Amino acid sequence: MEHLFRSLMFVPAHNERLLNSASRSNADVLLLDIEDSVPGIDKQSARDNIIRYITDGIFKGRAVYPRINDRESGELLRDVYQLTIPGITGFMYPKSVKGDDIYFIGKLLETVEYEKGYPIGTFKLIPLIETTGAVMNIKDICMACSRVVAVAFGCEDYVTNLQGKHDLVGDSIFTARSLIALSARACGIQPIDTVHIKVHDLDDLERNLVISKKLGFEGMLVLNPKELELVHRYFSPTNEEVEWAAEMITLSNEAIHAGKGVAVKDNKFIGPPMVKMANNILQKNELVRNADKNIKK
Known part of the structure; x- marks a missing residue:
């Protein structure tokens, strides 16, 4: 493990106020988002912000994984070509449904690395598991490319795809969480648990962290800096x-x-x-x- 994966915090990259806040946080990994939280009209400004903040050294020494757009979006090539720069650790790839998706993005990165003169394999990948199909294909996703260092669970899209229902104790996502953690560990990949939607309910966050730790997760996706202290406490050795x-x-x-x-x-x-x-x-x-x-x- 090259760096910690206790906390991976989403930051909408078109929002400079949130980017500045993230630069002062102690999140282990910064997920600079140019996908769901960024409107289509703002995607280029999000890319420009990432490049500027990285070039200016604002995120120096940090593990930075932009969440890029998927292969059906029409934005993927611009994301990858513009953001394969020194200071970017790798990319979170959304809507990973099967191993072929990760093989595709891996080969795209290889082509860009070759053209830009980077060693092949420089940029790592974190697939985001958001559908029932992705959960069923989790092992293939983990094994599809040697760039994959972690795999993360996105519960909101998963429950929608399942046509299930969120419940207070998390029964609807328990099986998916278990399979993701189990398969990732079997493949030597770091499993990252889903976001905690109720960001202001720290008691409920702690209840979920207890479950997450028991299931074998290495860390958790984070939406708000106020969650970091608890998340780090549970995913750090006592x-x-x-x-x-x-x-x-x-x-x-x-x-x-x-x-x-x-x-x-x-x-x-x-x-x-x-x-x-x-x-x-x-x-x-x-x-x-x-x-x-x-x-x-």
Whole structure:
């Protein structure tokens, strides 16, 4: 993992006030939107804003993934050609229905990279899963292109496509959330949970974060900076988890050096899965510490 995926915050790129606010936020990933939240008449100004803010160094050191328009929009080529510039980490691709969609955008990026002289694979991809078909094709989407580093769930379009109904406890999206997290992890991809629509209800956000963490999500899509503190708290290792991980690594190393092969803690074997989990926790904790240092600067 090159950077954290605890929070991925949408920012309408035609709105300079929100772009300025985003530049001061501590969101892990900035999703500079030129798709649904941007009217057709403002899409070029959104692209121009992104280029200007990146060129001026306003987002320097940040992970920036513009949400581009889909292949049926008539805007995709302009999005990709204009925004493949230094300072852009990759792109969120909306309305990903099957693996072919991601293969297509991957090849388009490859062509542009070749023409502009970038190393092939420079720009990464985050497919957005918004339909029932996409949920059923999630594994193909994750495996369609080596650029895919994460996959995110968009619940609003999904429920509409399902012809289901939102409910207070999230029963209508539970299966989709589970399948997305499960398939992404199986493919070595970071799963990102859906936005929390009721942005002012932080109690409900916390309830959803508990579920999200249990399901195995790495982070969450965010609509409002006020959500970031809770989101980061739930998707960052706790002090207890870090202490446990450090102890697991120490005991495992001591057992190996003593020729025991496996360590025992509280009458439980410390096997390879526990060691791997401990390493993951410590790696993520290091990323969190580095992110906190950068913010304090």
